[in-house]
Amino acid sequence: MKCHVCGSELESIVTDLPFKVTNKKIVIIEDLPIHQCSQCREFLLDDFVMERVEAILEAVDTASKLEVVEYAA
Ligand SMILES: [Zn+2]
Structure with missing residues (x-):
């Protein structure tokens, strides 16, 4: 790629x-x-990874300003 x-x-x-x-x-x-x-630090996510990221972001509790979540959890 x-x-x-x-x-x-x-x-x-x-x-x-x-x-x-x-x-x-x-x-x-x-x-x-x-x-x-x-070279330029640009990055790409696979579609299935992006879908999981979106699901994680939706599920995150909105009360705190900073949340750390493990991708593989
Ligand atoms: Zn590049």
Whole structure:
């Protein structure tokens, strides 16, 4: 798979990523499998990963400003 920004090879890695749900709410998802560009740090999520991320973000309790969730949980 190639980066859509710079054309370099994407690496499949597992990392923690922050998602901004609203202006006041950030959810950090840990151990997320993504494809990241080794050159420009642009990244891609597989469709099934994105679907799971969306489900996680929807399920998160909105009371706290910062939530940390494990992807594999
Ligand atoms: Zn790139």
